[in-house]
Amino acid sequence: MSEIKPHVVEMYGKRILLLNNFIEDCILPNPLIADVWLVNHQERSKVRKFLRSVVRSHDMRVYLKPIYLEDNLRPFFMDDERVMQRLSDGFFGNTDPLQIATLTDQVAYFIEKHRHGRKEKASQQEQILQYIFDYNYTRRSKIVPMRLHQSLTGYAYPRIDSFFFNRSDAYLNSRNILKEAEEQGYLKRTYFDTQHLCKSCSSGFLNYHEVCPKCHEHDLKASNLIHHFRCAYVGPETDFVAHDKLVCPKCSVQLKNVGVDYDKPGKMFTCNNQRCNHQFQEAPIQVGCVDCGTEQETYELVVKKVYQYELSEKGIQRFLFREEQVSLQHG
Ligand SMILES: [Zn+2]
Ligand SMILES: [Zn+2]
Ligand SMILES: [Zn+2]
Incomplete structure (x- = not known):
């Protein structure tokens, strides 16, 4: 096995191996020297690598070993904290000592019962x-x-x-x-x-884009449509803006109360592509893959x-x- 001198402490009647040096060199310890393993290394990439190698071990005494994380490592794991918890039996301090003892006994019993007569898998x-x-x-x-x-x-x-x-x-x-x-x-x-x-x-x-139905560009300007009741004119809100007021471009009457003299029946898109400038109400959705860049229609997903x-x-x-x-x- 390894040259690393194991650091084993006794707690709750169980032998607990501190994994620091093993994680540093990514070496799996001899499973017989302790009942429980404790992760006490701060470098998350090394911890992750070590825990993954435990999973991949062919020795059930290794891959079934109860493994806990030292509580003060939480800030060092950052984004990986949830993965670390999944790849271990959780944080040591969060776990009831009785639960640790029970799991240790369960695992020992299971190994005793199942280790022999196991064939190498095909x-x-x-x-x-x-x-x-x-x-x-x-x-x-x-x-x-x-x-x-x-x-x-x-x-x-x-x-x-x-x-x-x-x-x-x-x-x-x-x-x-x-x-x-x-x-x-x-x-x-x-x-x-x-x-x-x-x-x-x-x-x-995936990145979902509203696109221009004519040129398929997704640089669009969206504005509310305004419907002027008095003259029945419908157009984008930008057509109505005059200084800080809304004035109808058709009949030149000022709009005052939404719902009373005008309403907003929907949205209007204008394509910002200078060669297109298409105006439309229904923008089809196109999907761009963040990973490989493939553009696709929603029905192709x-x-x-x-x-x-x-x-x-x-x-x-x-x-x-x-x-x-x-x-x-x-x-
Ligand atoms: Zn366009
Ligand atoms: Zn009008
Ligand atoms: Zn892709």
Whole structure:
């Protein structure tokens, strides 16, 4: 294992390993030297890298280890705080000591019962599913999507995504694995959200533009339409502005009370493209992808539902209690 001298403290009758030096060098500690691991490193990129490597470990004594975050790290994690919480068992100080002891015992019992007789998984997909079952079973937890702006679509499953090295792979593979496992009855899903994604790259970061129906530019000037009751003239508000008053350009009468002598029946757009200057009332929406720049129509966006998952009884039987039969049926 490592050359790092482990710093273990005793608390609540459990051995707690301070991870500082291990995180610094991104080395996984020997899982036998402590019951609980405590993240006490301030550099968030290193902490994230370490926690992801814990998830990817093939040793259940590593990937099931109860891991907590030192409370004073909160300000250092900044945007990553929620991800850190998802990749660990939470902040140490927020957790009831009894809960820590209970989880530690649950994990130890699970490992004792399941570690032997485990076969090397045939594919990465199987390894990930096995991980999902081991982890969520010991934590009694669900697989909950998380809003995350560092992800491709804006939603992530941080633990499953940790198996992949870029946002695009993480998105495609995580959702596929969950979808297939659900179709085979190993996971149950609950609706969480609907997303509209870029047709080219699946990004969820999209810029919606009102565009000119003639030249498709989106540099538009919007103004209210004014309808003068007396002479029935309808035109953009800018046509009526005279100094600080509203005066009808057709009949030259001053407008006084909205609803009494005039109203505002809608909006009017003027295209700022000098060669176009088109005026129109209905502006079609066009969507630009923030990530790849593809311009597309709203009907071209890819609509995807986002689900929360939980382990099904069938899945628990298959992955945790009949391990000799584990091999995914495809097709
Ligand atoms: Zn135009
Ligand atoms: Zn008028
Ligand atoms: Zn795109």
